[in-house]
Amino acid sequence: MNISVSMYSLASTIKKKNWSFLDFIEYAKRISLDGVELLDFYWSSGEDKREEIDQVLKAVKKNGLVVSAYDVTNNFVKETEEERAEEVAKILGGIEVAKALETKIVRVFCGDLHGNLTYEDGQKWIVEGLKKCAKRAEEEKVFLAIENHGLLAGKSEQVKDIIEKVNSPYVGSTFDTGNFLLVHEEPQEAFDRLKGDIVHVHFKDFREKNSGEGLKGFRSTKGVELIGTVPGDGKVDLSYIVQGLKAENYQGWLSIEYEGFDDAESANEEAVNRLKTLLK
Template identity: 75%
Template structure:
């Protein structure tokens, strides 16, 4: 297994210090990572920067673990959903340029009175169109259990089964299951054969005295991002489970807390290396 850090894991630093993708890659090299996970919304001038990023990754002997697309298929008009399909297809093209065969995708977001059941057909239809292109390019689309829509392991499994392609898999986010009140260990046991990419993340319940805005679960519980090991996720169980199935892919750290992002990510890397021994 290899260790990367998602660029989103440094988001507070990126905003505060006005980092570019190249700055993030330099940071990744400084903490001796195997790779980096890049996202579609951090480009300033994608066409110009892509060439520079490919060169920087090669220079630092890093790999791109995945390229993340922030799509949303839960749109009520077919025209809007078509735009989201094109967004994913463009992500596949960018991923190939970056040298990765994994594109992290979302299903969609809840809004208004829409439910998972309302949006499921749109999600499946959109992913079928995307995966047809992904198959030709030999790139895997990896659904993240993100937010409150398709956040449960049974929903991720159901969508993968309905699309029915060997090129649609799971980005298993260890922390996000807590937002839908599912034990990450049980989610892992359900999805372990479908995992192609892992977000190594942890959450803890918000202390009533804290004056910060965390993430609110489906039952209204507020949680705060934590350095892996300081929260509620049994990460040792998941890492051991990945060893048991001989998972050879990436573990990508995604820190979403309020402490110093550089220090927190460096500690997360240290702890993950310990678990992998």
């Protein structure tokens, strides 16, 4: 298994220091990573990204890294066909960018409930959209990796159900170790359900907010506030998941995603060291 870091893991530093893709890539090299996970909303060149993609790929190779995954920020839970077609187009475009970046993983979302929509409405649109995208993914041999995120695919059984309904060998799970806590599911149980579908891993941890803390955390479905931590300082049994991945002979990426309030550069470096220890 190889280790990368998600660009989102350095979101606070990127904002504070105005980092470009190139700055992020150089940081990843400094902390001895194998790869970088890039996000669609950090491009600066608008619709025509070809020149910027070339620059990024050259920088990745110059630093002895690879792109572990490319993340698309989509939402299929839209009420009109036109809106949902735009979300399909985002992922199809993401597949093209992933190919140009020489990665085989496109992280995708499903969507979230709003208004009077039901789970049944949302799931139907998600499956329909992913089926359309899966055709291109199969042609290009690129995996669409569904992250457990939000209300419509936050639980492992929801992710499993959607993967089975889409029924493509190129649609699997981005297993986010921390996000299950936001829907009050034990990550170990989620792993046992999804272990055969995992094609990409987000290595993340949360702790419960202490009373009196002024920090604004992520609010769970039951109103519990969770604060991002360096992996190992929170509630997730990361050793269980790493050992389980070894037992499954998982050969993919473990990508760190830190969402806490400490200095992101230091926190991610510490996360890399801890993950390397777990992998020994």
